Amino acid sequence: MKLTKLLTSAALVAGLATSAMADKTKVGFVYVGPIGDGGWTHEHDKGRLAVEAEYGDKVETVYVESVPEGPDAERVMTDMALKGADIIFTTSFGYMDPTINVAKKFPKVKFEHATGYKQAANVSVYSARFYEGRAVQGHIAGQMTKSNTIGYIGSYPIPEVIRGINSAYIHAKEVNPDVQFKIVWAYTWFDPAKEADAAKVLIEQGADVILQHTDSTAPQAAAQAAGNVITFGQASDMSEYAPMPRVSSIIDDWAPYYIARVGAVMDGTWESVNTWDGIGAGMVGIGEISDAVPAEIKASALALKDKLADGSYHAFTGPVNKQDGSAWLADGETADDGTLAGMNFYVEGIDGDVPQ
Known part of the structure; x- marks a missing residue:
């Protein structure tokens, strides 16, 4: 029993x-x-x-x-x-x-x-x-570069990445008409060795600002080793590299x-x-802008962030032409989500072809 x-x-x-x-x-x-x-x-x-x-x-x-x-x-x-x-x-x-x-x-x-x-x-x-965060990065980068050359490490040539390149370029060019972008495609999301090599190539080509759409901190380390090169954290704050070379970041929440x-x-x-x-809903955050950035640039970057957040400004606002010079957005016109979702072209002023 x-x-x-x-x-x-x-x-x-x-x-x-x-x-x-x-x-x-x-x-x-x-x-x-x-x-x-x-x-x-x-x-x-x-x-x-x-x-x-x-x-x-x-x-x-x-x-x-x-x-x-x-x-x-x-x-x-x-x-x-x-x-x-x-x-x-x-x-x-x-x-x-x-x-x-x-x-x-x-x-x-x-x-x-x-x-x-x-x-x-x-x-x-x-x-x-993410392109909203790239707008803020471009705004800072265009004013921080001394060589007028900004390097960009792309992962894969998909619309998400191309949007980011275009947004960063538009906003860097807006504050610095002499700025140029150099783009290296790593064809990986995460490969520290490839990412570090890409950063080194861009630095050798004269870039003193490195943006990245890859996932490791290797470009931050490469910039730190080079000295006098600034970077931005990708997807996460990467604050261990602040205040230099990482001066701000895009944070995915x-x-x-x-x-x-x-x-x-x-x-x-x-x-x-x-x-x-995006920024307004809190899914995209802007990491703390370090003291390596002058106060007036920091203030204008935060003002841009606020306008993106409240919807009073769209990161893709005309006039903007496509790379071949054809009209895309008229003065004051904003890009529709359908075009952004399928973006497969560079805007006017970016050199090189979008890889197929």
Whole structure:
């Protein structure tokens, strides 16, 4: 009789534990870089930790880092879905088709794809208006350069990156008509060696300001070693390099979005949406502008940030021509989101071709 009671109690405890696990919302994250990259993936993982802090034992989060874009990503997403994920965040542009493919196989699982444009009934897309932050960077960079040469490390020639180059150039040129941009394409999101080499090449070409759309701190270190070169943090503050060479940064704050979307799964209100927020909504932050920047430049940069935030100014406001001199935006005209989302051209004044 005692043995029977003992077995019954053990079964009850096991059942309660299984029930508790089943009640948890399981949240998956697929990362293109390591969580210690100091940039893009680091900020996404801060968002994951914010979900845990918000919901406690009501959620279980899992992640896989350094997942290449392509078939391997599809394998990782499939494994997460098979292991019971309720929602999966896929956090790089190249995960777009794998996300769509896996979502078709698991219609009850919710998917959220960062920086892409393909939606489905169970696939949302989300991104940030990074180009607003690039406008502020360009405004500072154009006034800080002494050589009038600004270097830009591009990752891949996709609209998101091209928008950033154009926005930074427009706002650098606005405050310094003599400024020139030199662009090196690294063809990677995260590869410290390649990123450092790209920075060194640009510095050798006379750039005394380096902007980057890659995810490691290697360009910061290369600039620091060179001396008299300024940089801007990418995706994360990278404040360990402040006040020089890093004089400010773009910070991606994903936490509020992740908390809201997980909450929507938990309360049954989740639906497929397309979110594209910027400085005003807090998804794009401007890191502290260091004392290496003169006070008057800092003040004008913060004023520009405020105008972008309240919507009184758009980063792409005419007159602006395309690189070939053809008209794009008339005086006072602003770019529509459709054109920005598919941007595949440089604006007038940028040398070189957009890689195909």
